[in-house]
Amino acid sequence: MILALMRRTGIFVVSVAAASVAVFLFMAVLPGDPAQVALGINATPELVARTRAEFGTDRPLATQYFDWIGGVLTGDFGRSYVTRDLIGPQLADRLGVTLWLVGAAMVIALLIAVPLGSFAAVRHRKLSGTVISGVSQLGVAVPAFLAGILLVQVFAVQWRLLPSGGWTPPDQDFGEFLRGLILPALALGLVQGAVLTRYVRSAVLDTLREDYLRTARAKGLRPGQALVRHGLRNAAVPVVTVLGLQLTTLLIGAVVVERVFVLPGLGSMLLDSVAARDLLTVQGIVLVLVIAALLVNFLVDLLYTAIDPRLRRS
Amino acid sequence: MTVLAVRGLSVSVGDTELVKDVSLEIGAGERVGLIGESGSGKSLTASAVMGLLPEELDVSGSVELDGRQLLGMPERELSRLRGRAMSMVFQEPMTALNPSMQVGKQVAEVMRLHRTNQDPRAAAVDLLDRVRLPDPRRAAKAYPHQLSGGQRQRVMLAMALANNPSLLICDEPTTALDVTVQAQILDLILANTQGSALLFITHDLAVVATVCERVLVMYDGQIVESGLVLDVFTAPQHRYTQQLLASSDLESTDENGRLKTVSHD
Numbered sequence: 001m002i003l004a005l006m007r008r009t010g011i012f013v014v015s016v017a018a019a020s021v022a023v024f025l026f027m028a029v030l031p032g033d034p035a036q037v038a039l040g041i042n043a044t045p046e047l048v049a050r051t052r053a054e055f056g057t058d059r060p061l062a063t064q065y066f067d068w069i070g071g072v073l074t075g076d077f078g079r080s081y082v083t084r085d086l087i088g089p090q091l092a093d094r095l096g097v098t099l100w101l102v103g104a105a106m107v108i109a110l111l112i113a114v115p116l117g118s119f120a121a122v123r124h125r126k127l128s129g130t131v132i133s134g135v136s137q138l139g140v141a142v143p144a145f146l147a148g149i150l151l152v153q154v155f156a157v158q159w160r161l162l163p164s165g166g167w168t169p170p171d172q173d174f175g176e177f178l179r180g181l182i183l184p185a186l187a188l189g190l191v192q193g194a195v196l197t198r199y200v201r202s203a204v205l206d207t208l209r210e211d212y213l214r215t216a217r218a219k220g221l222r223p224g225q226a227l228v229r230h231g232l233r234n235a236a237v238p239v240v241t242v243l244g245l246q247l248t249t250l251l252i253g254a255v256v257v258e259r260v261f262v263l264p265g266l267g268s269m270l271l272d273s274v275a276a277r278d279l280l281t282v283q284g285i286v287l288v289l290v291i292a293a294l295l296v297n298f299l300v301d302l303l304y305t306a307i308d309p310r311l312r313r314s
Numbered sequence: 315m316t317v318l319a320v321r322g323l324s325v326s327v328g329d330t331e332l333v334k335d336v337s338l339e340i341g342a343g344e345r346v347g348l349i350g351e352s353g354s355g356k357s358l359t360a361s362a363v364m365g366l367l368p369e370e371l372d373v374s375g376s377v378e379l380d381g382r383q384l385l386g387m388p389e390r391e392l393s394r395l396r397g398r399a400m401s402m403v404f405q406e407p408m409t410a411l412n413p414s415m416q417v418g419k420q421v422a423e424v425m426r427l428h429r430t431n432q433d434p435r436a437a438a439v440d441l442l443d444r445v446r447l448p449d450p451r452r453a454a455k456a457y458p459h460q461l462s463g464g465q466r467q468r469v470m471l472a473m474a475l476a477n478n479p480s481l482l483i484c485d486e487p488t489t490a491l492d493v494t495v496q497a498q499i500l501d502l503i504l505a506n507t508q509g510s511a512l513l514f515i516t517h518d519l520a521v522v523a524t525v526c527e528r529v530l531v532m533y534d535g536q537i538v539e540s541g542l543v544l545d546v547f548t549a550p551q552h553r554y555t556q557q558l559l560a561s562s563d564l565e566s567t568d569e570n571g572r573l574k575t576v577s578h579d
Contacts, residue, residue: 211404211409211410212413214404215404215411218366218396218402218404219397219401219423219424219473220395220397220398220427221393222390223389234413234414308413309413309457310459
């Protein structure tokens with residue numbers, strides 16, 4: 001058990017290290033000299049050389065990498081080529097916004113998918129089950145930005161219930177923070193919820209056919225009780241797999257939704273830095289996103305072992 | 315005293331009758347075998363008694379347990395009888411237990427659910443001891459995958475016996491086990507069902523001879539022969555029973571020198 005945990009942690013650390021090299025090299029081979037970009041085409045060669053020295057981009061790649069990654073380990077992501085501000089603090093701020101958004105979206109998706117998917121599975125022969133399947137199929141086809149625009153149109157423009165965009169930090173005004181979070185989280189979560197509903201339905205359907213569910217019924221549990229006490233936990237394993245993949249998709253979805261709702265998250269920071277050719281900032285953001293994805297995978301692995309005792313043997 | 319009375323039981327899907335007009339009675343302390351080949355309707359009959367048939371099957375006739383009509387009884391009431399007044403041991407011990415729950419909890423659950431015991435946890439350990447699981451305290455904390463097939467079937471048996479049911483249905487409980495383990499499980503069933511009515515489903519004639527006093531022979535959804543085990547096995551009346559007995563006789567062969575089998579025509 002402990003051995004398995006250590007092995008998984010080792011794999012995670014190695015993956016992160018490999019990912020950091022990949023991200024760095026990818027940025028390094030992109031055409032365009034950061035110093036030249038920062039100064040514009042009219043800069044003299046001497047000025048470009050001086051700026052290159054200032055950025056440190058005149059040094060060998062290996063030196064640049066270790067300098068960068070050494071800083072990252074202490075939370076220092078370097079200074080932006082464009083604004084000359086420290087990247088780290090801004091990254092942390094923006095990451096907080098995106099985590100709230102993705103976390104809330106995930107909760108919404110789960111709150112939709114687990115009850116609806118289970119219900120659709122239990123009633124798969126009945127009309128109500130078929131209707132849920134159909135609606136979720138429809139939901140899968142709606143892109144998050146479209147859902148966002150529709151939500152804004154209805155709740156912000158027509159009914160004026162919620163703000164159409166903007167961000168209030170939770171420590172400043174928690175009520176406003178929640179009001180601002182609802183629509184973007186719904187835009188992101190509804191679609192993922194529709195996708196997840198289909199997976200929950202098929203996982204629960206599989207579980208309903210298991211012998212141990214018949215045993216549970218033979219013990220005197222009513223169908224619903226049998227499913228909740230004996231079925232859901234076993235149905236959770238395939239659902240967690242999809243959940244992990246979805247979390248990664250949500251990070252990408254957040255880029256678009258943050259743009260629609262004018263949220264100062266990682267996604268909008270990424271788009272802004274790409275537009276400004278601020279390569280070092282882009283590099284930092286991409287690294288954080290990749291680590292987040294790897295972390296999700298790592299946690300999913302741990303969750304498997306927590307759910308299914310058969311996987312606990314090391 | 316009659317515990318289980320089945321009269322004119324039929325199970326059908328669409329226009330096809332899978333179980334036709336089955337009637338049987340089992341008294342307290344009586345052990346009745348139900349034999350027949352795969353697909354003859356034995357398991358469907360058992361599921362119909364338990365009220366656990368798939369929804370798409372239609373049932374008609376009468377099933378009375380301790381004088382109460384079970385067919386048409388609301389699910390809520392029926393579920394109070396399952397696991398308490400009647401219980402069942404299934405064929406596949408490998409898949410019949412919940413893989414993500416400790417077996418002690420699974421045994422305790424049936425007592426907790428019916429509120430039949432003050433301390434279900436301790437009672438579960440006692441039950442595991444009663445079905446001769448070695449080190450029952452530790453076994454209670456094990457997950458199904460940590461136990462062998464025979465041990466899992468003991469757990470199933472402990473679960474079925476937990477509330478001293480008046481009817482125990484065993485659906486081929488030893489078919490998936492090897493021969494030495496089979497004998498031990500049969501002994502346990504015999505030792506622990508003295509006062510209960512036992513319906514024992516199998517296609518193994520030797521098992522029926524060991525466990526049961528009376529036997530019912532099922533063929534193509536119908537009961538084609540019934541009587542005391544001794545009578546049926548020594549003087550079989552129905553052609554299927556005769557062939558079944560002949561095929562289980564490992565001494566005799568047909569004109570081609572092969573073991574005798576049951577023919578279908």
